Amino acid sequence: MTSLTFYGGTGEIGGNKILLRDGDTSIFLDFGKNFGRERQFYDEPYLSPREEKHLIYLGILPKISGLYKRDEGEPAINAIVLSHPHADHWDYIRYVKDSVPIFCGETAKTMIVARELASTGQRTEYRIANLSSSQGEQVYKKFHTFRTGDKLNIGSIKLEPIHVDHSVPGAYGFIIYTSNGVITYTGDFRLHGPQAAMSREFIDRAKQVHPDVLITEATNIVDAKMVTENEVAEKIGGIVSTTRRLALAGFYLNDMDRLTTFWQAAKTNNRQLAVSTKQAWLVHNLRDDKHLNLFGLDDPCIRIFQRKKKIRYAWENILMEHYPGKMVDARYVNAHQDELLLAASFWDMNEMVEVQPEPGSVYILSQSEPFNEEMEIDYNKLLNWLEICGLPLYQVHASGHINPDQLKWAIQEINPGRLYPIHTERPRLLATYISDLKTEVVCPVNGVEYKL
Ligand SMILES: [Zn+2]
Known part of the structure; x- marks a missing residue:
């Protein structure tokens, strides 16, 4: 018997945890924080x-004994x-026993480990693994990494990971062979980013295998912005070029991709990009990743902004x-306003007291707009800061998720027997939007087992 059970990502954005059972073999596709x-x-x-146990009681973590x-x-x-x-696809692995192996892309592992090493909030027992020895390299043995072209054999299940374009590197879709048919899973993906060719590779391969099932994300079925990363680069470049004093950026x-876009905007406008220490830490950890094409921290256009x-x-x-010569603080930024593009999120706003942006400075917000009440509250707090600082707000953003029209095209190309839309608040909207296709659409209910 082969079946799929969706825990999270059902009628909501993120928190994907998809249990695939195939005879005696069981795997989870993603295990994200909700x-x-x-x-x-x-x-x-x-x-x-x-x-x-608190999350299990609330029905947020699936109740699976021994896990x-x-x-x-x-x-x-x-x-x-x-x-x-992205944490909404992996973060709950911190509750899972070390004996359960984790499979992910090489870049994904580097980013997860780097993030974990720089986080201080988690209690020791809920670290992904014990980080007390040598930068975690010894203790991350439970991670097994893959690249496109690899074939993974896990019990009776075979998986083929294929890279896709998303707003984070190290993103994959999967072709999954089970005893009772072929399943395809998009992960999160888009066709309007700089690596759109990778998503097309996934769609082509999925089409070839005539899958019985496609599990797809459908985040942008509402609120699609229809802006490409290239357009974002052009607009940001334009804003920076007309700014006379300090340019600030939140992303x-x-x-x-966005980090690279801001780096290029700084370079072409003879400014230096001052990244946060957490951004610098990620770039430092990814420095040997030849597939990424990322700038190095020793680049002459880069500075590292240190909060007090x-x-x-x-x-x-x-x-x-x-990078001893790269560090700058608020006082330095204050004295070099027309030479810098400063990466500063809502969480850096206390630094503005010392930075004192001069009249003529601007703030570029380059991340998704608030899609829930809590994000709206943070957004309004940011606006309060910008008002005090006299920083006009520009919004420039391209989504990490596929547009409705391109999603429909992808589904038509792949032509699965059955479709499970997840990672969207309105799966039924997608079902009706594609009801002229031959595909049967099932909007999954949390915790219900669907046989293949
Ligand atoms: Zn994502």
């Missing part, structure tokens, strides 16, 4: 889930396969040792 459902019950940092760190016995789960390094930490703080962690000391 931000939305956690926010319904918790108020970080005052009330947060302290143990996995979690505090469980007795071993789970009947052979592996967890991650599509890409997601692990969006390496009392405690310095080990990863920050490593940065300071490697």
Whole structure:
């Protein structure tokens, strides 16, 4: 018997955890944090889930005996396969026993490990693994990495990972061969980014295998912005070129495409890009990844902006040792406003007290617009800061997710027997939008087992 059970990502964006059972073999496709459902019950940092049992009780983590760190016995789960390094696709692996192997792309592993090494909030037992020895390299043995072209054999299941374009590097879709048919899974993907050819490779391969099932993301079935990364680069370049004083930019930490876009905007306008220490840490860890084409921190156009703080962690000391001449603080930024493009998120706003942006400075917000109430609250707080600082707000963003028209085209090309739309708040909208195609659409319900 082969079946699929969706825990998370059903009628919601993110939190994907898809259980695939094939006879005696069981794997999870993604094991992501469910931000939305956690926010319904918790108020970080005052009330947060302290143990996995809290999340299981709330129906946020699937109840699977032996899977979690505090469980007795071993789970009947052979592996967890991650599509890409966004927390809503991987973060709950921190609750899973070290004996369960994790499969992900090479770049994804580097980013997950780097992120974990730079995070201080998690209690030791809920680190992905014990980080006390040598930068985690020894203890991350449970990660098995793959690249496009590899074939993974996990029990009776065979997986073919194929890279896709998304707003984070190391993103994959999968062709999955089971005893009762072929399943394809897009992960998160798009056709309007700089690596669109990779997504097309996935679609071509999925089409060739005549899959019984396609599991697709459909985030942008509402609110699609129809802006490409190239257009973003052009607009950002234009804004920076007309800015006379300090240019500030807010964008997601692990969006390496956007980081590269801002680096190019700085270069062409004879400015230096001052990245945050966390961004620098990611770039430092990815420095040997030849597939990424990322600039190095020793590039003459790069500076590293250090927030004022009392405690310095080990990863920050490593940065300071490697790039001593690159570090700048708020006082430096204040004195060189027309020479810098400063990466500063909402969380850096206290630094504005010292930075003191001069009249004529601007703020470029380059990340997805608020799609829920909590994000709206943070957005309004950012606006309050910008008002005090006199920083006009430009919004320039291209989504990491596929547009509706291109999604429909991809589904038509792949032509699966059955489609499960996930990672969207309105799966039924997609079902009706593609009801003229031959594909049967099933909007999955959380925790219900669907036979192949
Ligand atoms: Zn994603």
